[in-house]
Amino acid sequence: MLGAIGLDAGQESAYRALVALGAAEVADLAHRLALPETDTERALRRLEQQGLASRSSARRGRWVAAPPGVALGALLTQQRQELERAELAAASLAQEYRAEAAEPAVHDLVELVTGAGAVAHRFAQLQLGAVDEVCALLTEPPHPDAVRTRPGVALRVVIERETLAATPSSVLSQRDAQLRVVDRVPGGLVVADRSLGMVPLTARSSEPAALVVHGCGLLDALVGLFDAVWREALPLRSATGGFEELANGPDATDLEILSLLLAGMTDARVAKRLDLGLRTVQRRVKGLMELAGVTTRLQLGWHAYARGWVSREPGAPLP
Structure with missing residues (x-):
């Protein structure tokens, strides 16, 4: 709960216990937390740095909890101010990026991302950074967390029929998601806001890699490919125990x-x-x-x- 203000689980537990007691010796608090005294004292020192605890002036070795309403309120205000500064910095950087990207160099239009960690990170960044829509062509069952968007961002996904049964329900049941199925998807693809795309490279003998494509003719072609596959695909609807295809055509x-x-x-x-x-x-x-x-x-x-x-x-x- 308090991780957002920089406390780990042990420090939060120490503060909660100290608040419940009002004040306590290190030994008593360590016994209550079932931790070594050295770890407990280290947590208390961290709380002292955050203004959440202080040493008692009346008794050596005794610690006193700072009032949560005051101490946490100050930390939350500091966090909000830091977030506001970060948002302003992000907006400024985005404006600079748009200005520089007005006429990007050819070699900047396509990035090569290599390594499983780097590919997964860029994949999540692309999806969670979308503002309006994420479009995806899936050639194999994705990881349960592989296709996700922020609330309010539309998600359109086309899945190969053979992989539908193995696709996690968490992907199929996302809010704002529209799902379709085809016999064969021409290749894996994710496009965010029609302005940034990602294509996995399928070389079996090397480490995972992907191409990140910025706004250019190649991205327009990828968007056109998705639209063409989407038009030919059949919608899916919710059904007991999973999803099923809608009828193949009108009666x-x-x-x-x-x-x-x-x-x-x-x-x-x-x-x-x-x-x-x-x-x-x-x-x-x-x-x-x-x-x-x-x-x-x-x-x-x-x-x-x-x-x-x-x-x-x-x-x-x-x-």
């Missing part, structure tokens, strides 16, 4: 509804024409939009033609 009723809507009919007229309830029509349209991965009916119409759900023949009679 006969869905196709009739689509045809009538594309002919210009309103939802109400479609419902009357097919002897369906208005809410049923609207629910099916919503399901089709989810299946197609689109957010507007105009996009749904384009997707329906692209997937061959409706006829594209010129001059075809309207239903």
